[in-house]
Amino acid sequence: MKHTRKLVFICNGSDCKQGGAKKLYKELKGLTDVPPLKGSCKFIKTKCMDMCKTAPNVIVGDHFCKKTTADKVLSQIKKS
Numbered sequence: 861m862k863h864t865r866k867l868v869f870i871c872n873g874s875d876c877k878q879g880g881a882k883k884l885y886k887e888l889k890g891l892t893d894v895p896p897l898k899g900s901c902k903f904i905k906t907k908c909m910d911m912c913k914t915a916p917n918v919i920v921g922d923h924f925c926k927k928t929t930a931d932k933v934l935s936q937i938k939k940s
Contacts, residue, residue, distance in 0.1 A: 865902045866937055869919040873908030879915030879927075887930040892937075901937060 870876075870885050885903060892901050911917050914926035918933050921940040925932055 865900055866921060866940055868901050868903050869906050870903060871909045871917040872905040875912035876915040876917055881916040884916055884930055888933055
């Protein structure tokens, strides 16, 4: 059976960067480089998602995370 990685899209627009998206990206990469999440996610930086008032914005699978934190994203990764 092939292991499927979860796609995690992180907005890299200017408002999300100001809202902490760059730090969030680094934190998530670090947290998912260790078991049990190692290799389970692929992080993709995107252009602006046009949801600037709710920065930083992340999409995990089909779930949109607004004003999010690493803990909220990790929780959603585990749920999906």
